[in-house]
Amino acid sequence: MENGGGGSDVAVVTVTGTRPVAPSKNRCALATFDLPYITFYYNQKLLLYRAAGPDELPFPDAVARMTAALADALRVFSPLAGRIRQDAADGALSIEGDEGAEVLEAEALGVAVDDLAGAGGDEAVEKAMQSLVPYTGVMNLEGLRRPLLAVQFTKLRDGLAVGCAFNHAVLDGTSTWHFMSSWAELCRNVRVSLPPVLDRSLARSVRVRLDLPESAEAHEKTDPNGPKKALVARVFSFPAATVARIKAAANAAATARPFSTFQALGAHIWRAVSRARGLGPADITAFAVFADCRARLDPPLPPAYFGNLIQAVFTGVPAGMLLGGPPELAAGLLQKAIGEHDAAAVNRRLQEYEAAPKLFHYSDAGPNCVAVGSSPRFKVYDVDFGFGRPERVRSGANNKFDGMVYLYPGRGGDDGAIDVELALQPEPMHRLQNDAEFLLTV
Numbered sequence: 001m002e003n004g005g006g007g008s009d010v011a012v013v014t015v016t017g018t019r020p021v022a023p024s025k026n027r028c029a030l031a032t033f034d035l036p037y038i039t040f041y042y043n044q045k046l047l048l049y050r051a052a053g054p055d056e057l058p059f060p061d062a063v064a065r066m067t068a069a070l071a072d073a074l075r076v077f078s079p080l081a082g083r084i085r086q087d088a089a090d091g092a093l094s095i096e097g098d099e100g101a102e103v104l105e106a107e108a109l110g111v112a113v114d115d116l117a118g119a120g121g122d123e124a125v126e127k128a129m130q131s132l133v134p135y136t137g138v139m140n141l142e143g144l145r146r147p148l149l150a151v152q153f154t155k156l157r158d159g160l161a162v163g164c165a166f167n168h169a170v171l172d173g174t175s176t177w178h179f180m181s182s183w184a185e186l187c188r189n190v191r192v193s194l195p196p197v198l199d200r201s202l203a204r205s206v207r208v209r210l211d212l213p214e215s216a217e218a219h220e221k222t223d224p225n226g227p228k229k230a231l232v233a234r235v236f237s238f239p240a241a242t243v244a245r246i247k248a249a250a251n252a253a254a255t256a257r258p259f260s261t262f263q264a265l266g267a268h269i270w271r272a273v274s275r276a277r278g279l280g281p282a283d284i285t286a287f288a289v290f291a292d293c294r295a296r297l298d299p300p301l302p303p304a305y306f307g308n309l310i311q312a313v314f315t316g317v318p319a320g321m322l323l324g325g326p327p328e329l330a331a332g333l334l335q336k337a338i339g340e341h342d343a344a345a346v347n348r349r350l351q352e353y354e355a356a357p358k359l360f361h362y363s364d365a366g367p368n369c370v371a372v373g374s375s376p377r378f379k380v381y382d383v384d385f386g387f388g389r390p391e392r393v394r395s396g397a398n399n400k401f402d403g404m405v406y407l408y409p410g411r412g413g414d415d416g417a418i419d420v421e422l423a424l425q426p427e428p429m430h431r432l433q434n435d436a437e438f439l440l441t442v
Helices: 058-076 123-130 138-145 173-187 216-220 240-251 262-277 319-324 325-337 343-355 426-432
Strands: 028-031 042-048 085-087 093-096 103-109 149-156 159-166 232-238 286-294 310-318 367-374 392-395 404-409 418-424
Touching: 042 138, 042 173, 058 149, 058 173, 085 138, 085 343, 103 138, 103 286, 103 319, 159 173, 232 240, 232 426, 240 262, 240 325, 262 286, 262 310, 262 325, 262 404, 262 426, 286 319, 286 325, 310 319, 319 325, 319 367, 418 426
Parallel strands: 103 149, 286 367, 367 404
Antiparallel strands: 028 093, 042 159, 042 392, 085 093, 149 159, 232 418, 286 310, 404 418
16 A cells, blocks of 8 residues: 555554444333323223134134234334333333233133123123233233233134233323234234334423332222222124214204214213213213323324323213203213313323322222223224134223223224223113113114
């Protein structure tokens, strides 16, 4: 090599150091939106699949394929593969690591899909159904020690049950079904159509100190609502024509903005449950909806944001006014409460929580509440792992208090049909399932 002076030098390279390089550790802070759910329970979903024939759904093959796709899905939705950690310095919570999910295999060869796919209410059937979903009674707080996702595959007499338990401090319903549909795509060898947005600082970057209880049992003992009451869960299926009739009745006297399907159906359920409970005229009854705040923020966040981005929106009224007034009165209360929950209201709620963090009990909604925790817009019946659509989608026993409602689209392909999964105490449930005004059989 020639140098500027005409001489030649030999280039000398000296290695000054070496170090290993590995992928960055999976870590994300929980946002303020996530924190209220740390003392709720794992959200449980059950999907039932029917075998088209004796050789159409070999259980070992199906489980192997779904498990392999689950590993791929956890690489895409990486927070679900970690564990919750609390910072020793400031007490803030985050998700760290890649320990993975828990997968269980089981069999219930004496149980058929049709035994489980009905309206529910039968105690033996409900008990069998709940045994198909893992982590019953497990608080999200346990995510410090347990996987954030558990899946149970159960071989049925003529099909397969897929029971899932998601840590609710990690994701909401929108993100749950985003994950489920993406997992199903990977199982069908299809690329994930909507990659998740994993940056939780987009929603909130404030670090909040939480003083966690010693255990789930210690927190449960502080529940002012006392021991859990015996509940009955049933599914009421409303065909599209019936939903349209409910909506038309609410809008018959509407003079301002028309009521949405949700507002009309929510009002219909609220009034019927209040009748079934036999509330007195002065008894206050509340309606709560866990509203998705993605589009409410300023600027809004995309539907693919992965985490919790919901807040409970409440409205209350004396039962005498609710039941004595027309359907549009109840629908109007819901419309007003939901419409007023704009970006400013969302921010105020976050700031209030950050100033005085609280460990909630899932039953804090109150004794005369109706609360909706799911949406018929979730495409739950499109979760096809390669062997068809589910026969029925249900929620597990966790987070079900008296008056808890989950709304799902109807299963039969009737566009606009809605299934109402509702938990009530036994006597009000008996009245409700015989209420012709609620069922619109009159």
